[in-house]
Amino acid sequence: MTVGLKNVLRVALILLLGTLATLYFTGGLTQELTLSALKTQLSVFADYRNAHPLLISVFYFLVYVVSLSLSLPVAALLTLAAGALFGILWGTLLVSFASTIGATIAFLMARYALRDAVQKRFGYKLSVLNAGIEREGGYYLLSLRLVPLFPVWLVNLLTGLTPLRTSTFYWTSQVGMLPGTLVYVYTGTQLSRLGTTHDIFSAQLLLAFTLLGLLPLIAKRALVAIKTMQVSRHWSRPSRFDYNVVVIGAGSAGLTASYIAAAVKAKVALVEKHRMGGDCLNTGCVPSKALLRTAKLAAHMRDGARYGLSTVRPDIDFAAVMKHVQGVVETVAPHDSADRYTSLGVHCLYGNAQIVSPFTVEVTDETGKTQRLTTRSIILATGAHPRVPLIPGLADVGYLTSDNVWSLRELPTRLVVLGGGPIGCELAQAFARLGAQVTLIEIGSQLLPREDIEVSTLVEECFRRDGIDVRTGHKAIRCERNDGVNRLLMEYRGEEIPIVFDKLLCALGRVANLEGYGLETLGIDTRSRRNIEVNEYLETVYPNIYACGDVAGPYQFTHTAAHQAWYATVNALFGVIRRFKVDYSTIPWVIFTDxxxxxxxxxxxxxxxxxxxxxxxxxxxxxxxxxxxxxxxxxxxxxxxxxxxxxxxxxxxxxxxxxxxxxxxxxxxxxxxxxxxxxxxxxxxxxxxxxxxxxxxAWKRAHAPQRLMNLFARYHAWRRKESGFVASARKEAQ
Missing domain, CATH: 3.30.390.30 (FAD/NAD-linked reductase, C-terminal dimerisation domain)
Structure with missing residues (x-):
């Protein structure tokens, strides 16, 4: 079927449904399908039912299916009628299948007629909902079906616009609408006693509906418990736990998580195998910003003439610069130290942590001594490491990363930086301003590929003024070392271009630290993704094991890691009472170039x-x-x-x-x-x-109401003129 024909059929279907709905609301059917009208006709229908029970049942079934298919808001009255005409058992059976079939037809019509257009127009806004529907669509629909406040016809139409599978919709609707159907059919058996629709909500029925409203919460807890039992059934659960939570990794996410846990008086252990503070303190944010500050000062010294000062060529002692950088790290380090966190109530342990069960973490220290910690929850905050490309010859010539570049004590004369993302751009500009000849290589068509082109263009112009040789669209293909000279071979528009360097810095992003923590033993997939997959509550496949920070993604920022840590910790400690979905709606980030x-x-x-x-x-x-x-x-x-x-x-x-x-x-x-x-x-x-x-x-000026502005202009012009009366009075006074 061609796209044009599909569009015609969609429009025809929408027009047909609109016409039928219009006839319903304007043709007097709304008056016929009321409780009073139903009660009036009840005896007549009862006579027909007694004479032709099968025929009336089929007729009722078809009317119910058609009504729900057309999304007419009559489900409640028809369900009451089923109770009055057929009794609770046969009425419930008829309504259960008729409502589900009719709802499914409405679901399919909404999907065929509107889903593509809605998803195309609002796909971004619906992305979170779509992901949730694909992952747990049955649960979402069950929650809606179990709460009578949501009209059946509206749920049918809205879910039709989502990726929910038709089979899931049908069976979930069949189950989810059954409790409500029972309540309404039972009410219908008492139809003769009802004066108005308000009488439906008697004390007994309100209690029934209240229980229906609690069913989603009960189902939610039951689903979580079942999921926990399923994934943990092969592991023994301790009768008593040493800790409420064990945090693995003492970077930004881990420190925040342990701080929050200790603040609410939970017993928490923090395990770090390297250095407290993680990448941010030791190899990332803190040292890089200290280096950038020094580099900017050197640039200002060279630019003194702009401010009326003598231009100074700074005499740069690179070893002293790196010593200053290390001094900044050491000054900040006490903020993230084991002593500080111990004083806050955190049990800090050094060693390699391995998860041996969903409730047990084994810690091995540098002497080989091991100890086992039992815990209700585990938070993985293991961070990330620099990604190193598979370039032939790279290992032979040697390379730097954002982890080990801080060990340099001699400024490279010729530095090649691979990667035009945030890390590559920051370090390239810093080294260039400190006197290195820097070549910045980016395989894409622009620096900072996530940013708008005008942003990248402005940054590139500033880089070129700093003397950086920017090579966009260049692909590194191999490294070689001949006669003590390092060369990088690049491909550009089909041509092979060599460049000589003393040091090469790989700045191509970071990859989550996933190995060595026992994740494979637990069945947590670490092969298909660059980080651990978590849900909106930051849970892994195990509801009591959470991940946050760089290891979880999708953002690799220090402040985002701390942001996620709050959600992971609160959910780990208080999730049995209430869970919080992580909010990424306003995540800021900065690239600290100049x-x-x-x-x-x-x-x-x-x-x-x-x-x-x-x-x-x-x-x-x-x-x-x-x-x-x-x-x-x-x-x-x-x-x-x-x-x-x-x-x-x-x-x-x-x-x-x-x-x-x-x-x-x-x-x-x-x-x-x-x-x-x-x-x-x-x-x-x-x-x-x-x-x-x-x-x-500027926004206000662009959106100023022009008609009002024109009226203001005429008003002020009028105020500048003297009226005839004022002019004659002034003349007489003279």
Whole structure:
């Protein structure tokens, strides 16, 4: 069937359903299908039923199926009629199958007529729902069926727009609607006693409906218990636990998780096999930002003439620079130390942790001594490590990563950086400003491939001014060492291009630490993904084993790791009472280049890929007084908003101190504050944060009501003229 014919049939089906619904509401059927009308006709129908029981049953069954197929809101009355006409047993049987068949037909019609268009238009907004339906669609539908507050016809239509399997819909509906059917059919048997539909909700029936409302909670707990029993049935469960939670990994996620657990007086053990603080403290955020600060200062010294100072060529002692970087790490280290966390109530252990059962962690220290910890819950916060590409000859020439680059004490004369993502860009600019000849290689067509092209273009221009040789579209194919000289061979537009280097830095992202923790023994899949798969509660396949931070993804940021750790810990400790779904709606991130790139929410590239409508408001920082004062009048603030609204969908800032400017916009998105309120907020002058206010002002000007503005113009023009009366009075006075 061609696409055009399918579209015609879809339109015809929508028109037919609309016509039938219109006839129902305008043709007097709404008056016929009321409780009073039903009671009036009950005796007549009863006579027909006594004379032709099978025929009336079939007729009733077909009427019920057609009514639900057309999504007419008459299910409750027809179910009452079943009780009155056929009794509780035969009535329940008829309604159960008729309602399920009719609901399935409505489900299929909604799917055929509308699902493709709805998913295409709102696919991004429905992505979380779709994922949940694909994973646990039967449970979601069962919850809706068991709560009588949700109209049957509405549930049919809405679920038809989702990826829920038809077979799952049918059987879940058959089971889920049965308790409600029983209550309504029973009520129908008492139909002669009912005066109005309000009488349905007697004390006894309200109690029944209350129990129906509790069924989803009971089912939810039962499903969790069954799942736990299924995945844990091969493991012995201790009668008593040593800990409420054992956290594996003392990086940002692990430290946050153990801190929260100790704060609510849970007994928690934190196991780290290397260094407290993880990558962020020792090899990531802290040392890299210290290096970037020194590099920026060196750049300012060379640029002194712009500020009326003598230009200074800095004499860089690279060993001293790296010693300073290490000193910063050592200064921050006590914040993440075992002593501090022990004082907070955390039992800190050094050693290799291996999960030997869902309730047991075995810790082996450096002497080979082992101890077993039993625990109700386990939180995996094992972090990630740099990804090293499979390039022939790479191991022979040697390479650096973001883990071991901090051991350098001599500045490489010629440095090649593989990877134009955040890590590659930050380190490439730092080493270039410290005096290295840097070549930055990116296989894609632009640096920072997740960002809009104008962002990447501006960053690349600044890099070239810093002397970085930027090579986009180049693919590294092999390394070789001849006569003591290292060469990297790259492919560019079919041509092989060599480049000589002293050191090569791999900055191609990070891969989750999955090996050595016993995950394979437990059956937790670590082969098909780059991280551990978790659900919206950060649970693994075992409901009592959680993962957060880099090992869980989807974001590999220190602040996101801490964000996830809160959800993992609270769910691990209090999940039997209430569980919380992790919220990724306003995750900010910053690339600390100069200019820095800061973002929250959507950018244009994301919005186009997800087919989300948006408007752009942009403010260039060459108009901002503080940026001019700082000699940093470059970059921009770009905000995406809902068309015709000031609600923020996302923001991108490219500027000096973009990371500090962004926070106000993150707050605005998180709490639903629009650009109008940002415009109405007093900002200190002169500051870089005023850029947000000016961006909001640009949005306001673009959305000023033109008719009202025209009226204002005419009003003010009129005020500038003297009326004839005023003019004659002035003349007489003279």
């Amino acid at each position: 200019p820095a790139v800061a973002r929250v929410g959507l950018n244009e590239k994301d919005a186009r890929e997800k087919t989300i409508a948006y408007e752009i408001t942009r403010f260039d920082l060459d108009e901002l007084d503080r940026a001019i004062v700082n000699g940093a009048a470059y970059g921009f603030v770009k905000v995406l908003t809902v068309p015709g609204s000031d609600r923020i969908l996302g923001a991108t800032i490219v500027a000096e101190c973009a990371d500090e400017i962004l926070t106000e916009l993150v707050l605005a998105m998180r709490h639903g504050i629009g650009l109008n309120k940002i415009l109405g907020t007093i900002h200190v002058y002169p500051t870089l944060a005023e850029a947000n206010k000016y961006t909001a002002g």
